[in-house]
Amino acid sequence: MPIWVRDPLAIMAANAERGVVVDGPMVVETVPAGAEPSMPCNVVDASSHVVVPGFVNTHHHFYQTLTRSLAPSLDAEVFPWLKIMYPVWRHLQETDLRLAVRVALAELALTGCTTTSDHHYVFPPGLDDAIEIAIEEAQAIGLRLVLTRGSMDLSEDDGGLPPAAVVQSIDRILADSERLVHAHHNAAPGAMVQIALAPCSPFSVSADLMRESAALARIHGLRLHTHLAAHADEIVYCQDRFGCRPIDYMERLGWLGANVWLAHGIFFSPEETTRLGQAGVSIAHCPSSNMITASGVCPVPALEAAGVAVGLGVDGSSANDSSSMIAEIRQAFMLQRLAHGTRVMAADALRWATAGGAACLGRDDIGSLAPGRQADLAMFRTDGLGFTGVDDALAGLVRSMPARADRVMVAGRWVVEDGMLPGIDVAALTHGHGEAARRLRARAGL
Numbered sequence: 341m342p343i344w345v346r347d348p349l350a351i352m353a354a355n356a357e358r359g360v361v362v363d364g365p366m367v368v369e370t371v372p373a374g375a376e377p378s379m380p381c382n383v384v385d386a387s388s389h390v391v392v393p394g395f396v397n398t399h400h401h402f403y404q405t406l407t408r409s410l411a412p413s414l415d416a417e418v419f420p421w422l423k424i425m426y427p428v429w430r431h432l433q434e435t436d437l438r439l440a441v442r443v444a445l446a447e448l449a450l451t452g453c454t455t456t457s458d459h460h461y462v463f464p465p466g467l468d469d470a471i472e473i474a475i476e477e478a479q480a481i482g483l484r485l486v487l488t489r490g491s492m493d494l495s496e497d498d499g500g501l502p503p504a505a506v507v508q509s510i511d512r513i514l515a516d517s518e519r520l521v522h523a524h525h526n527a528a529p530g531a532m533v534q535i536a537l538a539p540c541s542p543f544s545v546s547a548d549l550m551r552e553s554a555a556l557a558r559i560h561g562l563r564l565h566t567h568l569a570a571h572a573d574e575i576v577y578c579q580d581r582f583g584c585r586p587i588d589y590m591e592r593l594g595w596l597g598a599n600v601w602l603a604h605g606i607f608f609s610p611e612e613t614t615r616l617g618q619a620g621v622s623i624a625h626c627p628s629s630n631m632i633t634a635s636g637v638c639p640v641p642a643l644e645a646a647g648v649a650v651g652l653g654v655d656g657s658s659a660n661d662s663s664s665m666i667a668e669i670r671q672a673f674m675l676q677r678l679a680h681g682t683r684v685m686a687a688d689a690l691r692w693a694t695a696g697g698a699a700c701l702g703r704d705d706i707g708s709l710a711p712g713r714q715a716d717l718a719m720f721r722t723d724g725l726g727f728t729g730v731d732d733a734l735a736g737l738v739r740s741m742p743a744r745a746d747r748v749m750v751a752g753r754w755v756v757e758d759g760m761l762p763g764i765d766v767a768a769l770t771h772g773h774g775e776a777a778r779r780l781r782a783r784a785g786l
């Protein structure tokens with residue numbers, strides 16, 4: 341029987357004042373004011389809820405939930421910070437990774453996220469199945485995934501930043517990427533799992549690996565992702581090593597295309613911004629991470645004016661130490677408003693988190709609530725202490741920010757009900773995860 345999410349207090353969808361109808365994995369109908377659904381339905385009362393398309397997280401490193409607020413890293417600049425983190429991450433093991441991934445996915449789901457990407461780029465010996473672990477965990481919770489096979493091949497010995505222990509050979513990276521694509525990538529509309537390729541950054545990846553990854557992505561029709569223009573040190577590194585700016589370097593390597601989304605994208609000149617728009621590149625804006633690492637402010641209004649799609653990413657730890665999507669939306673709204681004035685509205689932040697994120701991931705089946713789109717939605721209660729008295733409920737969702745979603749649906753299936761994840765014992769999970777983080781620190785001698 342179809343489900344009618346009926347009479348929302350507010351909804352982010354056109355001509356849907358009386359809600360939306362979901363049948364199987366799809367939205368089949370929006371119900372305008374004064375109308376009724378055209379078919380018999382089970383009803384979910386949304387009269388105390390704000391209803392939004394499920395949020396899309398475009399940048400994260402799930403495994404890094406094990407290194408939240410890592411004491412030695414707290415106040416370091418980005419390059420020294422990475423040099424503190426790599427030797428810890430090299431001790432990552434499967435059991436602990438599984439708990440890290442589960443914590444990230446649980447927090448994302450409980451804060452309204454329905455589709456998430458992940459950028460896993462650390463494959464120490466014994467951790468060959470990191471991507472499979474994420475797939476298994478996401479299937480258990482019910483979230484939609486665009487997982488990237490991350491990679492690093494440029495160690496300190498070759499002028500890169502990471503130690504030799506956490507890099508792999510190009511051949512091994514490409515072979516494993518092909519294996520994952522054949523095993524898990526679904527290009528069809530409504531796909532629950534997609535694979536993309538994500539060499540980590542210009543300072544941890546060789547030019548050859550960047551070039552080969554772009555070629556492999558072209559062959560298989562995959563999306564490409566990396567960190568770019570994320571910090572002033574990276575600009576200096578590219579000038580010193582390649583004699584050009586990051587965007588020129590990436591263009592040289594075949595990376596300015598419509599299948600590319602870049603994490604951070606802070607340092608672009610007006611001319612570079614125009615080139616990004618013309619090439620169809622998208623940007624994952626990660627405001628909390630940018631603020632905590634004191635990197636700078638992504639020029640979102642200028643990017644959008646140039647035709648660049650912008651999504652939001654919670655990013656990993658110890659940069660942003662939270663996987664809350666709703667908190668990231670509020671942060672994006674406030675940071676962009678501070679930097680660019682009151683023309684930046686709460687509705688913009690919600691758009692980045694939904695349609696913008698879908699565009700980053702190359703998906704036209706998610707990111708909005710309309711007939712024919714996937715039934716991915718989040719419902720937030722408006723009767724809590726922090727929300728009571730709100731007038732404009734959609735603006736209030738961003739500005740007053742309820743901490744948790746009450747209900748979340750992915751592909752027509754409820755994955756959060758009454759603010760809980762069915763089948764997940766959160767107390768046991770947090771206890772196990774805390775122990776895993778302690779074990780990881782101990783293995784790293786911390």
Ligand SMILES: [Zn+2]
Pocket residue numbers: 399400401459567603655656
């Ligand atoms: Zn990142």
